[in-house]
Amino acid sequence: xxxxxxxxxxxxxxxxxxxxxxxxxxxxxxxxxxxxxxxxxxxxxxxxxxxxxxxxxxxxxxxxxxxxxxxxxxxxxxxxxxxxxxxxxxxxxxxxxxxxxxxxxxxxxxxxxxxxxxxxxxxxxxxxxxxxxxxxxxxxxxxxxxxxxxxxxxxxxxxxxxxxxxxxxxxxxxxxxxxxxxxxxxxxxxxxxxxxxxxxxxxxxxxxxxxxxxxxxxxxxxxxxxxxxxxxxxxxxxxxxxxxxxxxxxxxxxxxxxxxxxxxxxxxxxxxxxxxxxxxxxxxxxxxxxxxxxxxxxxxxxxxxxxxx
Amino acid sequence: xxxxxxxxxxxxxxxxxxxxxxxxxxxxxxxxxxxxxxxxxxxxxxxxxxxxxxxxxxxxxxxxxxxxxxxxxxxxxxxxxxxxxxxxxxxxxxxxxxxxxxxxxxxxxxxxxxxxxxxxxxxxxxxxxxxxxxxxxxxxxxxxxxxxxxxxxxxxxxxxxxxxxxxxxxxxxxxxxxxxxxxxxxxxxxxxxxxxxxxxxxxxxxxxxxxxxxxxxxxxxxxxxxxxxxxxxxxxxxxxxxxxxxxxxxxxxxxxxxxxxxxxxxxxxxxxxxxxxxxxxxxxxxxxxxxxxxxxxxxxxxxxxxxxx
DNA sequence: CTCAACTATAAGCCAGAGTGATCATTAGGG
DNA sequence: CCCTAATGATCACTCTGGCTTATAGTTGAG
Numbered sequence: 001x002x003x004x005x006x007x008x009x010x011x012x013x014x015x016x017x018x019x020x021x022x023x024x025x026x027x028x029x030x031x032x033x034x035x036x037x038x039x040x041x042x043x044x045x046x047x048x049x050x051x052x053x054x055x056x057x058x059x060x061x062x063x064x065x066x067x068x069x070x071x072x073x074x075x076x077x078x079x080x081x082x083x084x085x086x087x088x089x090x091x092x093x094x095x096x097x098x099x100x101x102x103x104x105x106x107x108x109x110x111x112x113x114x115x116x117x118x119x120x121x122x123x124x125x126x127x128x129x130x131x132x133x134x135x136x137x138x139x140x141x142x143x144x145x146x147x148x149x150x151x152x153x154x155x156x157x158x159x160x161x162x163x164x165x166x167x168x169x170x171x172x173x174x175x176x177x178x179x180x181x182x183x184x185x186x187x188x189x190x191x192x193x194x195x196x197x198x199x200x201x202x203x204x205x206x207x208x209x210x211x212x213x214x215x216x217x218x219x220x221x222x223x224x225x226x227x228x229x230x231x232x233x234x235x236x237x238x239x240x241x242x243x244x245x246x247x248x249x250x251x252x253x254x255x256x257x258x259x260x261x262x263x264x265x266x267x268x269x270x271x272x273x274x275x276x277x278x279x280x281x282x283x284x285x286x287x288x289x290x291x292x293x294x295x296x297x298x299x300x301x302x303x304x305x306x307x308x309x
Numbered sequence: 310x311x312x313x314x315x316x317x318x319x320x321x322x323x324x325x326x327x328x329x330x331x332x333x334x335x336x337x338x339x340x341x342x343x344x345x346x347x348x349x350x351x352x353x354x355x356x357x358x359x360x361x362x363x364x365x366x367x368x369x370x371x372x373x374x375x376x377x378x379x380x381x382x383x384x385x386x387x388x389x390x391x392x393x394x395x396x397x398x399x400x401x402x403x404x405x406x407x408x409x410x411x412x413x414x415x416x417x418x419x420x421x422x423x424x425x426x427x428x429x430x431x432x433x434x435x436x437x438x439x440x441x442x443x444x445x446x447x448x449x450x451x452x453x454x455x456x457x458x459x460x461x462x463x464x465x466x467x468x469x470x471x472x473x474x475x476x477x478x479x480x481x482x483x484x485x486x487x488x489x490x491x492x493x494x495x496x497x498x499x500x501x502x503x504x505x506x507x508x509x510x511x512x513x514x515x516x517x518x519x520x521x522x523x524x525x526x527x528x529x530x531x532x533x534x535x536x537x538x539x540x541x542x543x544x545x546x547x548x549x550x551x552x553x554x555x556x557x558x559x560x561x562x563x564x565x566x567x568x569x570x571x572x573x574x575x576x577x578x579x580x581x582x583x584x585x586x587x588x589x590x591x592x593x594x595x596x597x598x599x600x601x602x603x604x605x606x607x608x609x610x611x612x613x614x615x616x617x618x
Numbered sequence: 619c620t621c622a623a624c625t626a627t628a629a630g631c632c633a634g635a636g637t638g639a640t641c642a643t644t645a646g647g648g
Numbered sequence: 649c650c651c652t653a654a655t656g657a658t659c660a661c662t663c664t665g666g667c668t669t670a671t672a673g674t675t676g677a678g
Contacts, residue, residue, distance in 0.1 A: 006398050011320055012635090026656060039636050041656060046635090051401065057590050061644030062654045066459060068591035069410055070401065077397035081390050088386035089315050092360065092379065101378055150375060282366050282377035321666095335625060348667055350625060355666085370675030371623045 006050060011085070013047040014078035016040050017055060021075050024064030047074075098286040100129040105290070106143035106155025107134050109231060110174075110251040111273065114301050115156070119293045123286065130286045138203075138229060147278050153287055154277050156294075158207065166276040169291055171298035173270040176211060178262045179238045179245040179252065188263040189244075195220045198243030203229040207271060211246050214268035222246075235259055249303045273298065317359050320394070323387035325352040326364060330384050333373030356383075407595035409438040414599070415452040415464025416443050418540060419483075419560040420582065423610050424465070428602045432595065439595045447512075447538060456587050462596055463586050465603075467516065475585040478600055480607035482579040485520060487571045488547045488554040488561065497572040498553075504529045507552030511560075512538040516580060520555050523577035531555075544568055558612045582607065 019029035020040065030040040048054055055071030067075060094100040107116055112134065120132050135152060137143055144161055146152035161168065178189045194215065201224050202208045208227075215222050226237055231251045238245050239258045248271050252261055275294050277283060328338035329349065339349040357363055364380030376384060403409040416425055421443065429441050444461060446452055453470055455461035470477065487498045503524065510533050511517045517536075524531050535546055540560045547554050548567045557580050561570055584603050586592060 006394055006401075009320060009394060011318060025654095027654085036637055037656075038638075038658085041658085042635070045657085053401075053405070054591050058656060059589055059644080060642090060656075061646090063645080065656085066590070069593045070404055070591075073400050073404060073410070074397060077393055077400070080393050084386055084389050084393070085315055085318060088383060091382050091386070092315075092362075095379055095382055096362070101382070280366055280368055281375070282363050282379075284378045334623090336623085345668055346625075347627085347669080350627090351666070354626085367625060368675080369624070369673095370677090372676080374625085 008050050009047075011081070013043055013050070014074075014081055016043040017047060017071070017075055017078050018082060020044060020056065020065065021067055021071070024066075026065065094129065096285065098127045098130060098284070098289065101284045101286065102131045102133060103284055103286055103290060104133045104135060104151065104153050106146050106152040106157075107136050108138050108140075108143070108156060108158070109136065109229075110248060111156040112136055113231075114250050115171075115294065115297050118297045119290065122293055123290060126289065127286050130284070132290075144276070147276055150278070150281065153283050154275055154290060157274055157276055158271050159210070160272075161274070161276055165279055167279050169275040169277075169295065171273045171275055171294055172302040174248045174250045174273055175270040175303055176214070176246055176264060176268040177249050177252065177303075178264055179235065179247055180260045180262060181238055181241050182258040182260060184260040184262070186260060186262065188265040191215070191218055191264045191266055191268070192220060194222070194244060194246070196223060198225045199223055200226045200228075200234050200237045200243050200245040202231075202234070202247070203227050207248055207251075210271055211268065215246070218266070218268075250301060315359060318356075320390070322352055322356040322359070323383075323390055325349050326356060326380070326384055326387050327391060329353060329365065329374065330376055330380070333375075335374065403438065405594065407436045407439060407593065407598060410593045410595065411440045411442060412593055412595055412599060413442045413444060413460065413462050415455050415461040415466075416445050417447050417449075417452070417465060417467070418445065418538075419557060420465040421445055422540075423559050424480075424603065424606050427606045428599065431602055432599060435598065436595050439593070441599075453585070456585055459587070459590065462592050463584055463599060466583055466585055467580050468519070469581075470583070470585055474588055476588050478584040478586075478604065480582045480584055480603055481611040483557045483559045483582055484579040484612055485523070485555055485573060485577040486558050486561065486612075487573055488544065488556060489569045489571060490547055490550050491567040491569060493569040493571070495569060495571065497574040500524070500527055500573045500575055500577070501529060503531070503553065503555070505532060507534045508532055509535045509537075509543050509546045509552050509554040511540075511543070511556070512536050516557055516560075519580055520577065524555070527575070527577075559610060 015033065016029065019032050020026055023029040023032060026040045026044070027037045030037045033040065035043075044056060051070065051074065053070040054068050055074055056065045057068055058065050091100065105116070116134060123130060123132055135146065137146075140157055140159060143152065143155040143157050144166075147155045148165060156171070178194070180189070199222050201211065201222070212222055225243055228234060228237075231247070232253060234245050234247065235253055235256050237243070239256070246264075246268070249261075250273075254261065275291060277287070277291075324342065325338065328341050329335055332338045332341060335349045335353070336346040339346045342349065344352075353365060360379065360383065362379040363377050364383055365374045366377055367374050400409065414425070425443060429443075432439060432441055444455065446455075449466055449468060452461065452464040452466050453475075456464045457474060465480070487503070489498070508531050510520065510531070521531055534552055537543060537546075540556070541562060543554050543556065544562055544565050546552070548565070555573075555577070558570075559582075563570065584600060586596065586600075
C-alpha cells in the first residue's frame with residue numbers, strides 16, 4: 001500500500017463523502033447533489049482508490065451505509081475544507097462589493113491634514129469594512145517606490161513621475177503663497193520684494209526645492225533664516241516676526257489669525273498634486289471609490305482664486 | 310457578475326495558485342508541480358473563470374506576477390485548505406499504522422478484571438496513540454446491541470449470538486467452580502451434593518441463568534440464600550460461612566486464601582467467552598491487534614486443569 | 619533593434635466523469 | 649420460502665475538459 005498521497009483528491013469527492021455520510025445513502029446523496037446514483041457511487045469509489053481504504057461500509061439492502069474509521073477521520077477534514085471554501089465564497093462576495101480588505105495609501109503632510117481626513121471619513125461610511133492605512137513620507141521618491149513595489153496601493157505625490165509605469169490622476173494645482181506676520185496687507189506681495197528678505201522655509205523636501213528653484217528663476221535669492229519640516233512651527237516663526245514664509249497653500253493653517261496669507265506677483269509655478277497607482281496592478285474595488293473621492297475633495301480645498309494649470 | 314459560486318473550484322487550482330504565488334512565475338510553478346507552463350496558465354485561467362476575477366497581475370516580461378487583492382484573499386484560504394489536506398494525509402498514515410484513533414470495547418465484570426487490563430497494557434505499549442474505551446454491562450443483550458448499532462467496535466460476550474450478523478472469535482471456555490469456606494477439601498465436589506445446600510449466587514444475568522439451568526438439568530434444585538452482582542461480596546459471604554457459591558472460574562479472586570475453589574463433578578457445561586464484531590463493519594486497524602491479544606491473554610487465564618470445549 | 623524571459627492561445631489527444639440500464643444483494647412480508 | 653422493494657455496483661457509451669506540444673504575443677534590458 002502506497003504511502004498516503006492525496007494528490008488526486010478532489011473537492012467533489014469530499015462533497016460526495018459529506019453528502020453520503022449525512023444522508024446515509026448513495027442515492028439520496030446523489031439526489032441532493034444533483035447527480036445520478038451511479039455518479040456518486042463512482043465518486044466514492046474514486047475517493048477510496050485515492051485514499052487506499054474503504055470510507056463506507058455498505059451493509060447491502062435498505063440499511064444505511066456507515067462511515068469506517070478512515071471515513072470518519074476524512075469526514076472531519078472534509079467538513080473543515082468545505083467550510084473553508086464556503087468562507088472563501090463569503091470573502092469573495094464581500095470583496096466584490098468593496099466590503100472588506102485594506103487600502104494602503106502613501107501621503108505627505110499637507111494632504112494628510114487637508115484632504116485625507118475627509119476621504120477617510122466618507123470611505124468609512126460608504127464601505128465600512130475597508131481598512132484604510134496611511135503611510136506618510138515627505139520624500140516623494142519613497143512614495144513612488146512604495147507604489148512601484150506594491151507596498152502602497154495608491155499614493156499622493158507632488159510633481160512629475162514617469163507616466164509609463166503609473167496611472168496618474170491629477171487632483172489639483174496647489175499655488176505657493178507668502179505668509180506674513182499679522183499686521184500686514186492682504187494684497188498680493190511682489191515676488192521680487194522677497195529678495196534679501198528673511199525667509200522661513202521647509203526642510204529638504206520636494207517643496208523646498210520647488211520654491212527655491214522658482215524664486216531663483218525669478219532672480220530672487222532666498223535668504224533662509226530658519227528651516228523646519230513642521231508646518232505649524234513655520235507659522236509660529238512668522239507670527240514671531242522672524243520673516244516671511246513661502247509655502248504651498250494647502251500647507252497653511254488658515255485658522256491662524258495672526259498670520260496673513262498673500263498671493264505672489266508674479267506667482268511661482270504651482271506645485272502639482274497627483275494620485276498615482278501602478279499601471280497594470282489590480283487594486284481593491286474600493287480604490288476606485290477612493291480615487292473619485294480624492295478628486296472631489298481636492299477640488300474643494302484648492303485655493304479658489306487660483307485657476308488650476 | 311454571478312454571485313460567488315465556487316462549486317467548480319478544484320484542489321488543483323488552489324495548488325496552482327499557491328505555487329505561482331510562491332514562485333512568482335507560471336513557468337517555475339509548472340516545473341515545481343510537474344506540469345507544462347501551458348497547463349498552469351490554463352489552471353489559473355480556469356480558477357479566474359470560476360472566481361470571476363483576476364487573481365494575478367501579469368506585468369509581462371521578466372517581472373514576476375503578483376497577487377491581486379482577490380488572489381491574496383484566495384491564497385489565504387488555499388493555504389488553509391491545502392494544509393488541512395496535508396493533515397488528512399498525516400492522519401491517514403497514522404490510522405493505517407494503527408497509531409491513532411479510538412476503540413470502544415464492550416465488556417463485563419470478570420473480563421474487565423482478568424483479561425482487559427493485560428490487553429490494554431500491551432496495546433498502550435504497542436500502539437500508544439489508540440485510545441481504548443471500555444463500556445461495561447452485565448446484560449449480554451446490551452453488548453450485542455451495542456456492537457450491532459456500531460456504538461461498540463468489539464464486545465466480549467458470554468454464550469451464543471446469531472452468527473449471521475457477527476464475526477465470532479472464540480476466546481475460552483470458562484468452567485464453573487464451587488467456592489467453599491476455607492477449611493474445606495480441595496478435591497472436586499459432587500454436584501448432586503449441592504441439592505438443598507445453601508447457595509450464594511449472582512444477580513440476574515446471563516451467568517446466573519446458565520448456572521441455574523445447568524444445575525436443574527442435573528436434578529439439583531438450587532436454594533439461593535443471597536444474591537449480588539458484586540463478585541467480591543459473594544466471596545465475602547462464602548468466607549462468612551453463609552454457604553457455597555457456584556461461579557465461573559474467571560470471576561473468582563484466587564488470591565483470597567479464606568475460600569477454596571473446587572471443581573464440580575460432574576461439571577456444569579462451561580460458559581463460553583467470545584469476542585464479537587459486526588460482520589461487514591470496517592474496524593480500526595488496531596482492532597485486529599486487540600483481537601489477537603484477547604485470544605492470547607484469554608488462553609493464559611483459562612483454568613489450566615480444564616480442557617476447553 | 620534584438621534577445622531573453624515571460625504568458626496566452628491553438629490544435630489534438632485521451633483520461634475520466636456522468637448517464638442510463640442492468641445486475642447483485644439484502645431485508646421484510648405474505 | 650419466495651417475492652418485492654430498496655440499494656449499491658458495474659457496464660457501455662458519450663463527451664467534456666485538462667494536458668501536451670508548438671507557436672504567437674508582450675515586455676524589459678542591453
